[in-house]
Amino acid sequence: MSKIHVPTMAEMIAKGKTPDVLFWVGCAGSFDQRAQKITKAFIKILHHFNINYAVLGGEEMCTGDPARRAGNEMVFQMMAQQNIAILNGYEVKKIVTACPHCFNTLKNEYPELGGTYEVIHHTQFLQKLINEGKIKLQGGGSFKGKHITFHDSCYLGRANNEYEAPRFLLEKLDAELVEMKRSRENGMCCGAGGAQIFKEAEKGNAEVHFERADQALATHAKVIAVSCPFCTLMITDGVKNREKEDEVKVMDVAELIAEAEDL
Amino acid sequence: MQVVLQILFALVLLGALWLFSKRIKFIRRNILLGKDDKSRNDNSAKRWQQVALFAFGQKKMFKRMWPALLHFVVYAGFILINIEVLEIVIDGIFGTHRIFAPLLGAFYPVFISFFEILAVGVFIACIIFLWRRNVTKVQRFHKREMKGWPTLDANLILIFEIILVGALLKMNALDQVLQAKGAEHYVQTGNFLVSQSLTPLFEGWSISTLVVFERTLWWIHILGILFFLNYVTYSKHLHIMLAFPNSYYADLDTPKGTMQNMPEIQNEVAMMMNPDAAFDDNAPPPPERFGAKDVSDLSWKNLLDAYSCTECGRCTAVCPANNTGKQLSPRKIMMDTRDRVEELGAGIDKNGKDYNDGKSLIGDYISHEELRACTTCNACVEECPVNINPLDIILKLRRHMIMDEAQSPNEWNVMFGNVENNMAPWAFPADDRFNWANNLETKKDNA
Known part of the structure; x- marks a missing residue:
């Protein structure tokens, strides 16, 4: 250390x-x-x-x-x-x-x-x-061959048209990317954006983050990769809601890389 | 008799066109009640490209292949069958019959046969659409904002198109029977691909009965089209016209995440933070209100969006708030905006340009609860086949709700206070911001 x-x-x-x-x-x-x-x-x-x-x-x-x-x-x-x-x-x-x-x-x-x-x-x-050859990853470590699903953040994806960069990194981990039914342009929001995370949701019949977490869990991936701290919080809560937090990890792509590199 | 019919036809045609142009002027004026927010006349090459891709090409419709193909058939049918309407109009005015036949010669039956194939396509597509709406009940067609007129409107137009193409096919069949019997005026055109199979139905009829029916169907067809022309302007079917300008004027390269700046507040804050700064003489005067309370506070593009809405509900079907049972529906935002500007426009026509009915888009049409529920995820914007941006309207209304009406949920007020005082949305002291870096350790040092 x-x-x-x-x-x-x-x-x-x-x-x-x-x-x-x-x-x-x-x-x-x-x-x-x-x-x-x-x-x-x-x-x-x-x-x-x-x-x-x-x-x-x-x-x-x-x-x-x-x-x-x-x-x-x-x-x-x-x-x-x-x-x-x-x-x-x-x-x-x-x-x-x-x-x-x-x-x-x-x-x-x-x-x-x-x-x-x-x-x-x-x-x-x-x-x-990575593309410029300035850093070289050691490979995916424990994530090699593992099923990982990726939740697109609205503000990286639809708002700014970046869908590839996080997926590129998951590929570098040699992980097996399993897409959710709603992904990329069609990805569903985690429910945090537009200042929603700072207040109770309006009255409805379900919670957005529970729905989204259920969609992620339906892929049976062991890791739900995210690229936004707010998505991380929301999806983590949604996984807890199904009491799956011991089986399924919600991790930012940076955390996956740091762990794979054993940093 | 013939001359009377010609005059009658010309009068009906002119009347229909006059009503149509009046209605279009009304809609145009209503759209221009909106503000001019930014120039949308730049880069015309790119804008035409958008028209080609989204309006002509219906690129976004093709996310769902089957509805897209069926819709394309109806749309292509609509556009191309209008060439035949041109012939009908010329015949009607000059008392001729199938004036294109001698001009096109042997090509004429090919020409008509092609339209007939389209007509059959339209017929089948409309039946399937009716089925989807009323039997299989695709969920997005049955949300609360679709109750009443919007649902009736959608069904009416489908039934209407079925009647129109039916009239066209039967009219052509009768024409061929009349041709075969050598009736006067009915020029020999050769057989039409689809309607020739309908001729046995009418072969036993006398020439005079056939003529009466053929003429009746001819009138039904053209009157139907002229009625349709005016009907669309009161209907969601206005999108067949407005999808084109709406794609042209849609945002070009601005990333969807960008919110429009408010220079008046920017200047106020700049002044607050730097009291020594000289007053900018070019600074815009303080606005009457912040954000949008009513349709006239929105931009003309927002209002063009509203009139272009097809009520297809693809936006609502992907809205996370709506998916989880909240009141918010992006389609309702667009329909409300359109209905409100129609109401306001009618009031202005009656009572003059400064008319104020005391109503507004917020409150009378759209509730605070709906506005609060939006996660600003842009799914509705991404989804819209005709480039409508419901989020832009939601955010403008929110600005009014928060800054003018002070109708903010308490938790948001707390968040605003935290941002202002602690420089973060949570109640942590600003001094603790960098604490995360204390005692940070790594297993591996530099590579």
Whole structure:
């Protein structure tokens, strides 16, 4: 076991260094215990493959996505403008994030407010490094040949047309991808988006995340791979609802890679 | 007698076209009650490509192969049989009979036979569609917003098309019998592929009876088409026209996840954060309201979307909120928007342009409960065969609900407060944000 020191933007600049990429952690990845594991897994990958990265640390704020989608543009603008001031202050050029909601907001909504960066999702980031030969995975470890299903996050998939990057990584694990009936463009939402995760669902006859988890369980895969911290929380809850949490794991693609690489 | 019929025909034709143009003007005016949100006239090459793919090619329909094929037959039939209507119109005005026959010569029966094959296709497709709607009861056709008129409308149009193509085929059969009997005016055209098999039904009839029936069917056919022309403008079938402009004006390359910016709030916040900044003289004046309360607060594209809706319900069938029994249905959002703009437009016609009936899209048509339920997953947007964006309307209404009406569920108010004060949607102190990095260990160091 060796310790990892996570470099912040502030200390890099103080040392006169410029990171190649800023890792935007996001609120879920920073505060939620389950989502923190995804953050840590991705940090381990960055560290292991000697990526020159930094985080904002305490200077990062919510992108404003949940406020904007709930209809509160005021709060969104306050967050966005403060974040942009910080990012521009550090002259950030490239951002990688493990949260598709942050990804979408940073990539598509900040440019109009004066914050233009190259923004990529962590699955795209890893795909690119592998394709460029800069990192080489050891193979799938315990996931080799295992049945894995993949739940598309709405904000990576439909919102930004990225369906391949996470699947590419699952392929690199030599896992057997079993698709759900609703996948890719037709994938069903986990129920968290549009600020739903921050309130009780409206009255209905079922829970969205239970439905989606049931669809994933119907594939009989032993791992439900996800690419979003909010999907992770929702689907995990849905798996617990069926008391399958001991048999079926819900894991972010970064966690799968970190585990396969034994990091 | 012939001249009287010609004049009568011309009058009916002009009357139908006049009613149609009046209705189209009304719809156009209603659509333009919406705001001009962004330029949609750029990149016409790409826009025409969208028209070719989504409207002509019906690309998205083909996600479901069988309905797509049947729908394509009805659509192709509709477009192509209209060429024959042209002949009917010319004959009607000039008192001629089958004026294209001498012009096309031996090709004429091939031409008509082709339409007849299409007509049979339309006939079969409409029967299957009626079956799907009323016997097998495809779920999405029976949601709450489909009760009453929308269901009747869908059935009426199918029955109507069956009657129209039936009239066409029988008319052609009678014509061939009359030709064979050497009746006056009935030019020799050669046999038509489908209707020739119907001729034995009428062979025993006298020429005068045949003429009366043939003429009656001819009138039924053209009157039916002129009625249909006007009927579609009151029906979901308006999509046969509006799918084209709607595909043309649809968003081009904007990723679906992008929400429209609100420059007025952007400026206000910029000013708040930097009080020293000089006032931007070009800053837009503070708006009357935030987001959309009524249809006139939406964009004209939102309203064009509403009029283009085919009520097919594919959006609702994939909506996670609707799938789990919530009130929200993207199709209902579109139907409500259309019904409201129709109501408002009629009121304006009666009472002048500043007419206010005190009603609004929020509240009188769409409830807060519906608006709250949306996960913004874009499934409805992805699914729509004619490029409608229900999510854009939902989000605009939400902005009004939250910022003007302050009708936010308490949990959302808590979340807003947390974002503002703790820089995260949860009630964790901002200072703890980086705690996850403490004591982080790895089994393997650098590769």
